[in-house]
Amino acid sequence: MDPSSPSRPRAPHLSHYRWSEGAVVYQIYPRSFQDSNGDGVGDLPGITSRLDYIKALGVNTIWLSPFYPSPMADFGYDVADYCGVDPIFGTMADFDELLSETHHRDMQLIIDLVPNHTSDEHAWFKASRASREGPYSDWYVWRDAKQDENGNRVPPNNWLDVLNGESAWEWDETRQQYYLHSFHKRQPDLNWSNHKVRHAMKKVMRFWLDKGVDGFRVDAVYWMSKDPLLTDDDPNPDYQPGVSEPYHALLHNNSCGWPVVYAYLSEMADVLKEEAYLDHHRFIDRQRFMITEAYPEHNHPIVSYMMFYVGMDPRVAAPFNFEGFELPWQAQPWRRFLRRFHRALEQFSAACVSSYAFGNHDKPRLASRLSREQARAAAVMLMTLPGMSFIYNGDELGMKNGVIPPEQVQDPSTQNGGGRDPERTPMLWSAERNAGFSTAEQTWLPVNVGYETSNALSQEHDPASFLSLYRSLGTLRNESVALRHGSMRVHKLEQPEVLCYVRAKDREHLATVINFGDTAVTVELPFAVRRSVLSTLTQEQMATADEKRLKLEPFEAVICAVAPSEQNGGPAA
Template identity: 35%
Template sequence: MRPCPGDFLFSAFSSYSLLRKEDPVAHTSNAGKQWWKEAVVYQIWPRSFQDSNGDGIGDIPGITSRIPYLAELGINVIWLSPVFGSPNDDMGYDISDYHAIMTEFGTMNDFDRLLTTAHDNGIKILMDMVANHTSDEHEWFVQSRSSKDNPYRDFYYWRDSSGTDENGNPLPPNNWGSEFGGRAWEYDETTDQWYLHMFSKKQPDLNWENPKVREAIYEMTRWWLDKGIDGFRLDAINIISKPEGLPDDPSVDPAKHSSSIPFVIENGTRVHEWMHEMNREAFSHYDCMTVGEMSATPPAEAIQYAGFESDELHMIFHFEHMGVDSDPEAGMGKWSLQKFDLRELKEILNSWQTELAGKAWGSLYWNNHDQPRVVSRFGNDAEEYRELSAKMLATVLHFMQGTPYIYQGEEIGMTNVQFDSIEDYKDLDSINFYHDMVTEQGTLTHEQAMELIYAKGRDNARTPVQWDSTEYAGFSTIEPWIGLNDNYPTVNAADAQDRENSVFAYYQQLIKLRRGELKEHMVYGTFVPLDTEDADVYAYERHADNGEKLLIIANFTDQEQERTYELAAHNPQLVISNYSDDAHQTLRPYEAKVYKVLSN
């Protein structure tokens, strides 16, 4: 058996810096101008980006081959979704080896070539680090489950049964439910105990209370930063601190020892202590960028994580605006569906803009690997309006304060997909939802469940990038690992690159403005919301220090709207628009435009 990464901990840990009382690095403020504030990030889901070897699966050489495309788009940071060694129970978010590359994606030499090519083109690389849990095939867990006295036993949460049922079967330690459905505990006969998994049973949660776990994670982050990567996106990082004593979920009947409702454990009592420690022991020694994925985190909590004086992270991903099209009364979480109210969406986004202002930095996104396509969600993916609404949504996002993130295919206006059968879907979350609701409970019909998956399923974001109109959309030479969207012959990158008025060209303009002549306005300017109760139009201003102002206006409907704004009376200059002319106070369907008003 090969040695476990981190074996040195058991002989040398007592002298390591974690036990020092003083911080080894002086506090530095993140206020003021920073490269990661001015960045435009492009997220790559490797499995669906570009296949280079004809196996139907995207890979690292495929990404390298598309660096010129990304450079042409204008982005300067890639967020690379997990490429670590993994058995792929959850698409790479179940890591079995932090120091290896997934075989399907290539080799470490392939990764090194990607890193060099990206850097040569002025593009930085963020790795997607999963530190809340590992795969059950990680050597740490293999050792941990082997016996109660194994040195790695406390790397994970192991607990005794809470009792037995009427048939003498062991009952889990508490009633927690996992994010992927069912209970959050898995019984292991080898040691007659249960281990905790807040996601899949093949994703056991790491025990961050154990300082040896924390140092193993910090060692791994330093290893990658020493290799030359430029930062990390930290997956589900705000659930690493579990409630003391692992008590029952009070929202579930205590008599029931299983739950299909995930227990809310975000932002635990020690998470800020550990984020500060992680920054001290790893991040602060490098000129890197850090962003944490943090569900159920309000702005006040975000300021603790990403405040300019917090010494924790540079920014976080919040999820609040991703819930506006879910019905809280339906009791199905994200799987419920309702028409979103623009006023609610504005209230959420505006509050993040104003509450973080001058205190912390935010991230800006409509899409990622876990979310449906925004043009189908908050825009209009009908042929007549797809490009207009895609550009409108991009305008609203990119002119806000924060670091914008573009998800692969967003820049060409890719849409949601509708497969006929649940068998065509690959996402564990969608599959579990369908079988729970249709097969086991009978709560929904096949048609009802599929409609919700069409709207909310994660595979909407995971169909292959549509590069051109040839067979398999230029993604591969064989049938891809997941089906293609039927619209690829007309919605593809080759077509978008050839047209001056395409969504791709519009994103190029936005990025050029943000990184160029309007940097002071778009990155550092003050955000001022307008007409917050307007249910059809989103409008706001950005005020630069030199007195110049931008007026951003976006019609979220397929109907003409008439609007006037104070700045529009001051001889404004039209900076960008998704229409070829300016109808002034008349806003045409999904029209977006930005005016610049010079200082007096």
């Protein structure tokens, strides 16, 4: 795009910043956070009771995973009513109190929005399956059956269900047609090519925005757009039967990710810019914001991310960055990605906000993917990168994947191996029964073993704990204009296993230096160190003032205040 083009998004001409810039976002999986009524399932009042804990982490935004009425076939991502609260989580009054108390603590609240599919118990789907001629007949993706060479009924094409790798089509006896479900068979896909569906989803957004929510995390957006001719997906040449998940037998080049998705998302983003939702009277601009979930193409992740920035207005929307899950924990891949990605953002628009996460409810825990030392270094990286930093509840405690006995498995995707239950086990609050999560005889998922000695309370006053590290990082990020709003320059050092970048704003320049290697190393820095600010270790020799040599222990990450210089400012190098 021509930089002088009038359609090129520009950063708002404001004397203050959008809340999304430099935000520390805390994801809460409600079922597993805090149970207030002893039924073994977390709920909204439980979350409200823990807001002070969240605030103490330096969090300024909470992302709430689904709490809507649902039969829980996929634990809330099968929505039966977009404008309600499931009784298992509480009432609408409980949500209103949570929202009010969150804002009272000067934090934002964004909620999960699931636009691709509903529950099969949603009123829209019930009306759609009842008749081929009714007003909701084309709100979902329906198709007639095909016949094989023996005259047997078969699905319209070869598309697969993400959760179990079986056919994404389910036969409906009432309507005598197949309906598409990209995920669970009880999660029928909405037909986003129908303007009435798009209008209804925008009404849902306005319902929650009118209540005062600050934005949305938009789920599974790639599946909102498919090949309108329902062409078969191509085989995946890299698929390994018995090793790869069944879903990955195909490339999914037609079942999701068609370009019209950016037009649909742009429509949604336009809602956030409506006059009713603009609020510039505070120092921190409460412009509503949304973050989209779409895992990128492995071969061209930066192109995939940039398509979202170009297709949506970056002043109010951004895609999740999933390199915290996809990239190996090595300096070179991260150095290459950060330099290219942030240069691309800067060349497109200063309004672009990046978003980084190393954990969520769908991926194995950070502390299970990496060693303890590496996970601590990852926390330093997460909290010093530009844009929004997302912390999944429990990662600040170094929580690992739980062990789920077969009889207690809940996740519908577990039938083909894997499963997401281990990363969704209850929060570890204390050494009390069920780790202080619940007083129930049995919690919905088992509590992790070892909670008696490793929990939030036990880490409270331990300077070497994960909790202390995350709190220190949260405080630093909130107090640092460079970390919240500064530029980033990635430096290439002689040691290939060391990553170094500098965040700079005005006269504040902070360097993050991470040793990815398992041996100690002394690095020559291209700038002078004024003082050490933070390290993942509690006892080490940091570089003294004005030194350009820094010794790093294995897997150590440090943050240093460095002397301002031209080579530290400006765009990513």
